[in-house]
Amino acid sequence: MTEPEITDTQEIPEISPTDETTSVSETEKQIIIVNNLNPHLDGKAARSVGLIGDISEQKSEEVIGTLIHLSDMCDTDPDTNKPIEMYISTYGGSVVDMFAMYDLMRVIKQKCTVSTIGLGKVMSAGVLLLANGTKGERKVGKNCRVMLHNVMAGFHGSLVNVENEIKEVNWIQERYIECLEMQTNLTKKKIKKMLNKQLDIYISAEQAIEYGIADVII
Numbered sequence: 001m002t003e004p005e006i007t008d009t010q011e012i013p014e015i016s017p018t019d020e021t022t023s024v025s026e027t028e029k030q031i032i033i034v035n036n037l038n039p040h041l042d043g044k045a046a047r048s049v050g051l052i053g054d055i056s057e058q059k060s061e062e063v064i065g066t067l068i069h070l071s072d073m074c075d076t077d078p079d080t081n082k083p084i085e086m087y088i089s090t091y092g093g094s095v096v097d098m099f100a101m102y103d104l105m106r107v108i109k110q111k112c113t114v115s116t117i118g119l120g121k122v123m124s125a126g127v128l129l130l131a132n133g134t135k136g137e138r139k140v141g142k143n144c145r146v147m148l149h150n151v152m153a154g155f156h157g158s159l160v161n162v163e164n165e166i167k168e169v170n171w172i173q174e175r176y177i178e179c180l181e182m183q184t185n186l187t188k189k190k191i192k193k194m195l196n197k198q199l200d201i202y203i204s205a206e207q208a209i210e211y212g213i214a215d216v217i218i
Contacts, residue, residue, distance in 0.1 A: 118130045122146050148191075
């Protein structure tokens, strides 16, 4: 995401010596900060969001906030109802934060086209997000590496607590497989067979198309 900028048409009020008592908050109210704006789009809001780097709570917060903003624009201004482009380049990360973005994307797709673009590396939790784009609008770079593996976790504490955490991880693993099956051409049996190898399963862009993880190589 680009840093917020003050557009060229905005004027920052000058504070004269007689205005020294003007509070900072009053001055800031006169400055409008516009995010997700590209000056080369003739004032039209950008329709893209980047998931770059590890999937974490902070990264999820940024992406979810931008997705909500872009989806709201579909309702308020029909002219902006063009695909939301979601660029993905990640080694993976938090599965629960991945599911947060996954579920929001599912809701947004009911009113907006979400085009996912995988670049460089789309691994682990990132694979489901790439596959979750609108069918026909999921793209992957020619040299992008896609990777699948089992959900990983570490536990400590009492035996009862460890057993409880193992149950939770098993649920997450099963749910991940079910969602991946829904979004791709892969069957649950095929996915489990791949994951049971207990290895990182690397997939080429061509294989990603074959498996239904993506639709187009760019």
